[in-house]
Amino acid sequence: xxxxxxxxxxxxxxxxxxxxxxxxxxxxxxxxxxxxxxxxxxxxxxxxxxxxxxxxxxxxxxxxxxxxxxxxxxxxxxxxxxxxxxxxxxxxxxxxxxxxxxxxxxxxxxxxxxxxxxxxxxxxxxxxxxxxxxxxxxxxxxxxxxxxxxxxxxxxxxxxxxxxxxxxxxxxxxxxxxxxxxxxxxxxxxxxxxxxxxx
Numbered sequence: 001x002x003x004x005x006x007x008x009x010x011x012x013x014x015x016x017x018x019x020x021x022x023x024x025x026x027x028x029x030x031x032x033x034x035x036x037x038x039x040x041x042x043x044x045x046x047x048x049x050x051x052x053x054x055x056x057x058x059x060x061x062x063x064x065x066x067x068x069x070x071x072x073x074x075x076x077x078x079x080x081x082x083x084x085x086x087x088x089x090x091x092x093x094x095x096x097x098x099x100x101x102x103x104x105x106x107x108x109x110x111x112x113x114x115x116x117x118x119x120x121x122x123x124x125x126x127x128x129x130x131x132x133x134x135x136x137x138x139x140x141x142x143x144x145x146x147x148x149x150x151x152x153x154x155x156x157x158x159x160x161x162x163x164x165x166x167x168x169x170x171x172x173x174x175x176x177x178x179x180x181x182x183x184x185x186x187x188x189x190x191x192x193x194x195x196x197x198x199x
Contacts, residue, residue, distance in 0.1 A: 039153050039191060041127070042127065042128055042129075042151055042153070042191065043191070043193060045127040045128055046128060046131075046149045046151065046193040047193060049111055049112065049128075049131075049149060050147055050149055050193060050195045051195075052111050053065075053107065053108070053111045053112075053133075053135075053147060054147065054195065054197050056107040056111065057104075057107075057145070057199050058199055060100055060103050060104055060107065061199060062100045063100040063101050063103065063104035064101075064104065064137075064141055065104050065107070065108065065135050065145075065199075066135050066136055066137050066145070067108060067133070067134065067135050068134065069132050069133070069134045070108070070112070070132065070133050070134075071130060071131065071132045071133075072112060072113035072130075072131060073130075075109055075113050076109075079105060079106055079109050079110075080095050080098055080102045080105070080106060081094050081095055081106065082094055082095060082098035082102060082103045082106040082107075083106065083110065108133065108135075112131055112133045112149075113131070128149075128151040128152075129151055129152040130151060130152050131149060131150070131151050132149070132150045132151070132190075133147070133148070133149050134146075134147070134148045135147050135148075141199070142199070143198075144196060144197070144198055145196070145197055145198070145199060146194060146195070146196050147194070147195045147196075147197070148192055148193070148194045148195075149192065149193050150190045150191065150192035150193075151190060151191060151192075152189055152190055152191075153189060153190060153191035
């Protein structure tokens with residue numbers, strides 16, 4: 001009868017396989033937790049933007065804020081600055097003669113995309129990936145309004161978006177910002193927040 005001494009290669013291989021599968025499971029669970037955490041931060045930011053817009057709408061009750069779906073990529077260059085903001089090195093003073101409709105246009109774009117500040121943009125665009133906004137009213141300016149903000153969600157897909165290696169600036173916390181490959185984004189990879197309110 002032979003006595004076993006030490007560990008055979010088969011036993012070592014089985015141990016390595018079991019350990020590897022367990023570690024891969026832990027890694028996948030950690031990645032999903034990070035994605036979910038990021039999406040909860042995005043949802044909190046979208047809620048903040050939505051509440052900001054609702055307050056602006058209620059403050060400027062003479063103007064119509066309804067809009068079809070817009071995104072920061074379509075932000076016009078001619079938005080009148082109805083509030084002061086800081087540019088690259090100095091304060092940009094607001095236009096003194098903004099009408100109610102110009103204020104509504106400014107409010108929508110500034111809340112969703114921010115005003116330019118140096119090479120970056122200050123607003124939800126620094127936190128939400130490709131934010132979109134829709135505001136609709138069921139029966140005119142004094143009726144119930146529905147505000148929807150959507151963004152690319154990391155929890156909807158493993159490859160929700162692809163970032164390039166080209167750094168385009170830094171956000172207010174010093175984190176690098178990257179260009180997003182918009183061709184990799186599909187409608188099924190978006191999360192959204194909808195709020196219904198009366199102006």
